[in-house]
Amino acid sequence: MQWLAGLSVRRPVLASVITLAMVFLGVFSYGHLNIERWPNVDIPIIVISVTDPGASPEEIESDVTNRIEDAVASVSGIDHLMSTSAESVSIVTVQFVLEKNIDVAAQEIQNKINAIPDLPSGIDPPTVSKIDPSAFPVMTLALSANRPVRDISEYADKVLKKQLEGTPGVAQVTLIGDQPRQINVWVDPDLLASYGLPVTSVLQAVQNQNVQLPAGTVDQGNTQLTLRALSRITSPQELANVGLATRNGQPVRIGDVARVEDGAAEPKTTANVNGTPAVLLSIQKQSGTNALNVVRDLKLRLCLWRRPPTRCRSTSSSARSWPRWWCSSFCGTGAPP
Numbered sequence: 001m002q003w004l005a006g007l008s009v010r011r012p013v014l015a016s017v018i019t020l021a022m023v024f025l026g027v028f029s030y031g032h033l034n035i036e037r038w039p040n041v042d043i044p045i046i047v048i049s050v051t052d053p054g055a056s057p058e059e060i061e062s063d064v065t066n067r068i069e070d071a072v073a074s075v076s077g078i079d080h081l082m083s084t085s086a087e088s089v090s091i092v093t094v095q096f097v098l099e100k101n102i103d104v105a106a107q108e109i110q111n112k113i114n115a116i117p118d119l120p121s122g123i124d125p126p127t128v129s130k131i132d133p134s135a136f137p138v139m140t141l142a143l144s145a146n147r148p149v150r151d152i153s154e155y156a157d158k159v160l161k162k163q164l165e166g167t168p169g170v171a172q173v174t175l176i177g178d179q180p181r182q183i184n185v186w187v188d189p190d191l192l193a194s195y196g197l198p199v200t201s202v203l204q205a206v207q208n209q210n211v212q213l214p215a216g217t218v219d220q221g222n223t224q225l226t227l228r229a230l231s232r233i234t235s236p237q238e239l240a241n242v243g244l245a246t247r248n249g250q251p252v253r254i255g256d257v258a259r260v261e262d263g264a265a266e267p268k269t270t271a272n273v274n275g276t277p278a279v280l281l282s283i284q285k286q287s288g289t290n291a292l293n294v295v296r297d298l299k300l301r302l303c304l305w306r307r308p309p310t311r312c313r314s315t316s317s318s319a320r321s322w323p324r325w326w327c328s329s330f331c332g333t334g335a336p337p
Contacts, residue, residue, distance in 0.1 A: 144278035153178035177271030
């Protein structure tokens with residue numbers, strides 16, 4: 001450091017310029033420095049999932065899980081090998097040492113599974129997936145209102161989800177606990193049998209009346225238009241009037257043998273906020289983007305889009321300790337206190 005001291009004495013102006021340049025460079029770099037909650041580390045974890053509908057946990061363990069474990073145990077670089085056997089499902093998790101290349105590990109695991117000769121014939125093909133830390137949600141929204149879950153689901157899917165997916169850096173928005181609109185047909189077996197009709201006749205009638213077919217093309221000068229014949233059922237009344245057969249010269253319709261209602265699909269997942277049914281929106285960021293910047297842009301969009309900022313409030317942190325935001329009243333209820 002003697003040369004720096006000597007330079008400062010001999011050429012003080014140059015030393016001052018160098019010092020100011022270093023300070024400016026530091027301030028400029030600080031403003032452009034990416035900040036992450038956790039370091040970007042590729043964790044070499046492979047998950048093998050197999051489904052065998054109707055199999056008990058004991059059968060899953062003996063016929064599927066144990067055989068997969070024995071096959072993949074010989075792969076080099078394994079740090080931990082864990083498994084879970086539940087009804088109809090087997091999950092084997094293989095964690096490798098950090099030095100192991102995740103792509104090579106996945107290929108080696110797949111080769112070992114393909115070589116297993118005696119897996120049950122009725123199972124679905126084993127699925128080998130890599131754990132991607134960037135695939136975890138950076139934000140989770142809870143949407144609730146004093147309305148049926150079906151109405152909340154429709155708003156979340158057709159309005160809010162599209163707005164969130166348009167935010168820079170957002171890769172995917174997944175709905176949890178949603179119940180989309182569905183026209184349900186509750187067939188009365190006794191009424192159906194009285195007309196001598198099988199249950200499949202109702203299914204076939206619905207399929208035949210709920211299709212889109214090509215109807216040719218129309219040439220208009222230099223323009224060619226493609227036509228399609230639409231036969232989509234949009235209301236319970238339309239579905240109830242679909243004909244099944246003719247008995248004694250009178251048509252038999254679906255409404256004569258079944259109760260048709262404008263309802264919702266059976267929920268595959270459920271979500272609650274403070275004991276109230278809700279729909280969760282799990283937001284994933286694009287690979288290579290800064291999670292904190294994505295969360296910041298999402299919060300700005302939520303608080304400014306069609307609602308005043310007082311409509312938003314923060315709650316406890318979600319996965320990976322990033323802020324989770326709960327935006328109330330998107331379905332027309334009152335603002336939070």
